[in-house]
Amino acid sequence: MTSPQKAEHILSVENLDKSFGAVKILKDINVAIEPGDFLVLVGPSGCGKSTLLNCIAGLEKSTGGEIKIGGRSMNGVSPKDRDIAMVFQSYALYPTMTVGKNITFGMKVRGVPEAEQQRKLNEVAKLLQIDHLLDRKPSQLSGGQRQRVAMGRALVRDPQLFLFDEPLSNLDAKLRVEMRTEIKRLHQTLGASIVYVTHDQIEAMTLATKIVVMKDGIIQQAGTPNEIYNQPANMFVADFMGSPSMNLIPAQLEAVDEKTKISINRTDMAGIELMMDRKIEGLAGGSKSVILGLRPENISDASGQNAKDGQVAECRVDVVEPAGSDTFVVTNLGGKQVTARMNADVQIMAGDMANFAFDLSKASIFEPESGARIA
CATH class of the missing domain: 2.40.50.140 (Nucleic acid-binding proteins)
Incomplete structure (x- = not known):
């Protein structure tokens, strides 16, 4: 897969605000990641992490501030033109299409030549170990297999930035651990730049190169997993990160x-x-x-x-x-x-x-x- 274009930061969020009516959901968010970073946004339900991801994706319009991807301002840029790929919690697969067609559908819409579609499909299917499933329909797959297909559909786009919105929350505990390892392996293999939302602090600790802990739309701390765990910035971070949590x-x-x-x-x-x-x-x-x-x-x-x-x-x-x-x-x-x-x-x-x-x-x-x- 090709490397992202050279940029000091692959993603830069500056002074971002987001309000729904009179309710301020995101408050002066500042975060940046380098190419190849795995950023995990973590926090309790309602803290604003999915809203922040949707603003990065262009699915929500921010109220103030700026988002840059690959050094380019995203103000007024539609989601399809942001050079991103998103993996949703719900998988969002087409039930009537085979696995292979689900993965290549986006390329087909964009007019990618059929030979190139097939080459990318084979490459990604092998990487995700789903090459034996390409003729099946989503209803014939397990939850973990569906999640791999959703990831495959994102990977063939070869974007600058991958966005994951709680992708493992529909899986049982054992499968979550297996898929966590799979996502970690993919990141190490591809050197991809990833922003990943979860409320599971174990997921955050094991996957991230950088963690942002959020509460009530405010960043409480940003740092490496080691910094967050061993030098929590406040009692909220100390209590939220770690299982069992820190004794206070x-x-x-x-x-x-x-x-x-x-x-x-x-x-x-x-x-x-x-x-x-x-x-x-x-x-x-x-x-x-x-x-x-x-x-x-x-x-x-x-x-x-x-x-x-x-x-x-x-x-x-x-x-x-x-x-x-x-x-x-x-x-x-x-x-x-x-x-x-x-x-x-x-x-x-x-x-x-x-x-x-x-x-x-x-x-x-x-x-x-x-x-x-x-x-």
């Missing part, structure tokens, strides 16, 4: 030399104190109420890696959830349920007192009122 624990911080003491209250017993091996700005001469963010894997049983620096506290076990390769253990800290990820074979039961080891090297600290990240 009310705590008090106090500077002790070049370290920071963390005090956490408990309702049914004495509080615990932990020592963080770094200094937090703005603590001179007093304590500060914060929200301590710790991923479940940063809290483990005392036999694990986290116990090395001696940050261990005895906690009461409320719930034990075996999960195959791990065991999730729930306790209560600061009046909140806190989930620890422990070894699969940990010998622990609800009601036990057990040692929990805390790895504070990846802790996030948030401002309680605004939810913004402090450190």
